[in-house]
């Protein structure tokens with residue numbers, strides 16, 4: 001069936017300004033790390049993307065290596081984009097990244113100009129796009145000079161292959177340096193993509209302040225701790241979950257779903273129920289309560305998870321009593 005987007009898609013989503021830029025992002029964005037590769041069902045991937053856009057999720061996040069196999073999420077996105085989303089291109093913010101291992105040899109990994117230029121060209125070809133809206137350096141490179149990596153991001157914008165640039169998983173001091181270099185080059189850093197959830201709060205120790213001080217947006221990834229901050233593991237590991245060895249794509253091991261984490265999730269779930277939310281909704285709301293956060297970057301294995309997760313926008317304010325209880329569970 002040809003896709004016609006929901007005419008009410010902009011009614012319930014909230015859009016937040018990304019740092020001090022001109023760009024607004026939906027409070028909830030969708031990432032294609034899992035469930036969009038050649039090992040997955042294309043029609044399920046299509047349904048997830050359609051459902052997201054129908055809820056006003058205008059930002060889809062990819063990377064060169066998403067799949068498996070690496071590159072296949074961009075290829076599948078390209079197919080679905082061609083069938084369904086070409087008429088909506090100017091309503092979408094599409095990102096890609098390079099920085100993790102992508103092809104063999106010394107030029108398919110980390111942060112050299114040689115790698116990033118070739119990788120973005122490959123990504124554009126796979127997705128059938130003329131440009132990405134955001135191009136990220138995916139992780140810091142301890143060996144390549146930061147100037148080389150940042151100059152390459154700036155070059156990609158000057159060549160018209162990306163509109164904005166971002167960095168991912170940079171620690172506060174190295175993020176500050178990268179932001180400074182990009183500013184001097186005339187291509188301000190739009191956004192930082194760090195891991196952040198109730199179970200992993202490292203960004204609170206300096207990074208969020210660096211981003212706020214420099215007018216840079218923040219889009220936390222894995223805000224549901226890959227599903228552990230939802231109700232799905234409260235009674236054990238279901239077969240249809242990312243952590244199940246039955247799915248076997250190696251993203252999280254069964255032993256990462258530890259008894260300690262599940263106990264915490266059970267206690268958090270009680271607070272969520274008292275707030276009239278489920279645990280996934282509370283975990284997302286808890287991140288969105290901070291105005292320094294532009295958008296939470298969720299994943300989904302089926303369309304219903306998207307419809308469920310957007311429910312977090314109904315209530316993302318917390319009483320100090322609730323916050324105190326949550327902190328003591330997490331400590």
Ligand code: NDP
Nearest residue numbers: 031032033221222223224225226227230241242298299301
């Ligand atoms: P999440 O923490 O949101 O985990 C997503 C998983 O949680 C889903 O696959 C599903 O698990 C489960 N889930 C989601 N919604 C619900 C719900 N409402 N109820 C119950 N379970 C739910 O994020 P991801 O780890 O998937 O990461 C999101 C995105 O972040 C990635 O796609 C990618 O774009 C980006 N990312 C960036 C990284 C970087 O280095 N910059 C690294 C990692 C991710 P199940 O599959 O078991 O159903």
